[in-house]
Amino acid sequence: MQQVTEIDWDILAPELIIMIACALLVILDLVLPSMISRRWIGLFSLVAVVTAGVWIVTQFGHSPVALLENTYRLTPVTLIWKLILLSGTFLVLLISLGEDQEEFAPNSGEYYYLLLAAVLGGMFMVSSADLITLYVGLELFSLSSYVLVGIRKRRGDSNEAAWKYVVLGGMSSAFILYGMSFLYGLSGSTNLANIQQYIVKAQGTYDWIIYLSFFLMIVGFGFKLASAPFHTWVPDVYQGAATPITSFLSVVSKSLAFALLFIMIGVFDGIDEGWESIFLPTLMIMAALSMIIGNTAALRQKNMKRLMAYSSIAQAGYILIPIATLNKLYFPSTFFYLFVYLFMTIGAFAVIMLVMRQEKNEDMKAFAGLHQRSPWLALAMTIFLISLAGIPLTAGFFGKMLIIMGALGMEHLWLIVIMVITTIVSYYYYFSIIRQMYFRKANTTRRIRTSWPIGIAISMSAIATIGFGVFPEWILNLVESLLFK
Amino acid sequence: MNISGELIAFFILSVSAIGGAVFMMNLTRVMHMALALAFTFFSIAGVFILLDAPFLAVTQILIYTGAVSILMIFGIMLTKHKDEENPPSFDIKKLWSLIGVGAFFAVVLWIIYQSPFFTSEETVTDFSVKMLGKSIFQQYMIPFEVTSILLLVALIGAAVLAKREEKRK
Numbered sequence: 001m002q003q004v005t006e007i008d009w010d011i012l013a014p015e016l017i018i019m020i021a022c023a024l025l026v027i028l029d030l031v032l033p034s035m036i037s038r039r040w041i042g043l044f045s046l047v048a049v050v051t052a053g054v055w056i057v058t059q060f061g062h063s064p065v066a067l068l069e070n071t072y073r074l075t076p077v078t079l080i081w082k083l084i085l086l087s088g089t090f091l092v093l094l095i096s097l098g099e100d101q102e103e104f105a106p107n108s109g110e111y112y113y114l115l116l117a118a119v120l121g122g123m124f125m126v127s128s129a130d131l132i133t134l135y136v137g138l139e140l141f142s143l144s145s146y147v148l149v150g151i152r153k154r155r156g157d158s159n160e161a162a163w164k165y166v167v168l169g170g171m172s173s174a175f176i177l178y179g180m181s182f183l184y185g186l187s188g189s190t191n192l193a194n195i196q197q198y199i200v201k202a203q204g205t206y207d208w209i210i211y212l213s214f215f216l217m218i219v220g221f222g223f224k225l226a227s228a229p230f231h232t233w234v235p236d237v238y239q240g241a242a243t244p245i246t247s248f249l250s251v252v253s254k255s256l257a258f259a260l261l262f263i264m265i266g267v268f269d270g271i272d273e274g275w276e277s278i279f280l281p282t283l284m285i286m287a288a289l290s291m292i293i294g295n296t297a298a299l300r301q302k303n304m305k306r307l308m309a310y311s312s313i314a315q316a317g318y319i320l321i322p323i324a325t326l327n328k329l330y331f332p333s334t335f336f337y338l339f340v341y342l343f344m345t346i347g348a349f350a351v352i353m354l355v356m357r358q359e360k361n362e363d364m365k366a367f368a369g370l371h372q373r374s375p376w377l378a379l380a381m382t383i384f385l386i387s388l389a390g391i392p393l394t395a396g397f398f399g400k401m402l403i404i405m406g407a408l409g410m411e412h413l414w415l416i417v418i419m420v421i422t423t424i425v426s427y428y429y430y431f432s433i434i435r436q437m438y439f440r441k442a443n444t445t446r447r448i449r450t451s452w453p454i455g456i457a458i459s460m461s462a463i464a465t466i467g468f469g470v471f472p473e474w475i476l477n478l479v480e481s482l483l484f485k
Numbered sequence: 486m487n488i489s490g491e492l493i494a495f496f497i498l499s500v501s502a503i504g505g506a507v508f509m510m511n512l513t514r515v516m517h518m519a520l521a522l523a524f525t526f527f528s529i530a531g532v533f534i535l536l537d538a539p540f541l542a543v544t545q546i547l548i549y550t551g552a553v554s555i556l557m558i559f560g561i562m563l564t565k566h567k568d569e570e571n572p573p574s575f576d577i578k579k580l581w582s583l584i585g586v587g588a589f590f591a592v593v594l595w596i597i598y599q600s601p602f603f604t605s606e607e608t609v610t611d612f613s614v615k616m617l618g619k620s621i622f623q624q625y626m627i628p629f630e631v632t633s634i635l636l637l638v639a640l641i642g643a644a645v646l647a648k649r650e651e652k653r654k
Contacts, residue, residue, distance in 0.1 A: 003623065019634065022634070026637070026641070067627070068623070068624055068625075068626060068627060069624050071624065071625060071626075071627045071628060072627050108645070110641055110644075110645045113641070114638065114641065114642065114645075117634060117637070117638045120631075120634065121631065121634075121635070124627070124628075124631050128627075128628075130628075132625060132628045133625075133627055133628045133631070136628045136631045136632055136635065137628075137631060139635060140631055140634060140635045140638060143635060143638050143639060143642065144638050144642070146642070147638070147641075147642035147645060147646065150646055151645060151646075153646060205600070205601060206600055208596040208599065208600060209596060209597075209600050212592075212593065212596050
C-alpha cells in the first residue's frame, strides 16, 4: 500500500492551495479588526482561486497518477473539470466583490471562505475514483452551498429558498448514498474500478440490484443537475438566493453534477443489456423533459431570476444530450458547452444583478430602455442572451451545433427534433428581454452604476462568448490535446 | 429452525429497535421522542455485538446513543417550541405519499428477495482496531481530511445562520 509520506504533494497542490487559503481566511476573519472591510478577504480568495487555476494549467500534460488506492487521481479529465469549477468560482467571486449593497452578504468574511470550501469539495469530488471521497466531496460542496443560499437571513424569500434547498438537497444526497450502498454491497469495494469489474461479472444474476442502484442515483443526480422531473426546487431557490450565489448554483453546481454523472456512468459502462435499453433511454427522457418543461415554463416568467432558472433547466437538458446518446463527440461537446454556458450564464446574471440593484425590481420591465441608459451593458446582455438562445457567431450556437452533430451520428432523431423546436421556443423569451432593452422607453435616464470587478467579469464573459463562437477550436484543441494525446 | 440464544437475543434486540422507532413517530412530546430514538440506537448497538463487530457497537453507543441523543435533547432545550404537537391529521396528500413510499418499499423488497444472496459463507478476516486505523489514516486519509473541513464548514455555517445580527450604525 502506498504510504501517505510517499505522496507527491505537487499533484495535490491546487486543492492544498484552496484548503490553506480557506483555513487562513477563517483565522484572518477572526483577527482582523471590524473596521477593515471584509472585501480584502474576497480579494485574497480571488488570488487563491487564480493560483490554483494556474497550477492546474501547469499540470496539463501530466501523466495520469492515482494516489492512495485511487482515492485521489489526476487525469486529463479531472484537470478539465477542475478548470471549469475554478473558472466559474473566479467569475462568481468577481461579481460578489462588485456587490456593495448593505444587506448583501459579501460584507462578511464567511461568504468567501464558504465559497472556497464549496469549490474545494467539488475539486476533490471530480478527482476521486472512490465512493467515499466522491461522497464526502459532494457533501462538502452541498453543505457549503446550503449555507450560502441562506446567508441573507433577514430576507424571507432567502430563508424559504435555503429551507427548500437543504431539505430537498439532503434527500437527494440520501438517494445517491442509498444507490451507492447497493454497489458497495454487491462488490464489497468502494473503489470504482473494482466496482465496475464486479458489475460486469454480476450481470445476469444481480441485474435488478444494479438497475435499482442506478435509478436511485439518477434521482439524486437529477436534483443536483436541476433537470426535469426533479426541477421543482430550482425557481424558488434561484429566486431566493443572492444573485452571485444563484449564478454559482446554476454554473458550478451544475458542472459538478455533470462530473458526478460522468464518473458514475463510467462505472455502469460494462453492462451489455441494460446499457442500451434502460440507462441511456432514461437519460434521454430526462433530457427531453428538461428541454420541454424548462423552455415552456420560462415563457410565462416575468421575474428575471425565475426566467433564468427555467432557462438553466432547459440548458441542463441540452447538456444531457451528449451523455444520453453517448456518441463519439460526447466528451468534447459536453466540455465545450459547459465552458461556454459558464461565461454566458454568469455574464447574464451579472447584468441582471446590476439592473436589479439599481431598480430594486426583479421584473423584466426593469430592463426597459437599458439601451439608452447604459449602451455597453445592453450590448453585453444581448451577447449573452443570443448566445444562450444559440444564434450564429456566438459560442452558444457552436455548442448546440456540436451537440446536434454528435446526436445525429447516433440516429436519435426525435431528441434532435425536440432540441431544435424547444430552442426556437426559447427565442421568444430571450428576445423579449432584448426587446425590452432596445424598443421600450426607459422610465428614467439614470445610468446603471457599475463597479470595476463586475465590469471585468462582464467584459471577460462577453469576450469569451464571442471569442469561443468565432474560434471554437481554442477550447476543442485544448480538450483534444489533453484527452487524445 | 433451531432456537439458539443468539436468535432469542436478536429477536429481543430487533423488536426493541423497531419498537423504539415506532414509538418515536407516535409519541407527541418531543423529549419522549428523543428518548425513544436513543432506545433504538442502543438496540442497534446490540445487533452489532451479535454480528461480532464490537468496535462498531461501541462507536454506535458513543456517537449515536450518547452524542446524537444528547445533542437533540440540548437542541430541544435551547429552542422555543410548543411541547405538544397537534395529533396528526389525515388528508389526501398524505395518502398519496403513503402509496408512493409503500410502492417504493415493495419494489426494493422484491428486488432484494429475488436476488440470490446468502449463497456462500465468506470467511471474515480477523478484525482489529489497528487495521481500522491503518485504513483510515493510510488509504482513506484524503476523505478523512476532507471530512474535517466538512465539519468546519458545518460549524461556521451554523454560527453564520444562528448568530444574532449586530446593530447597524
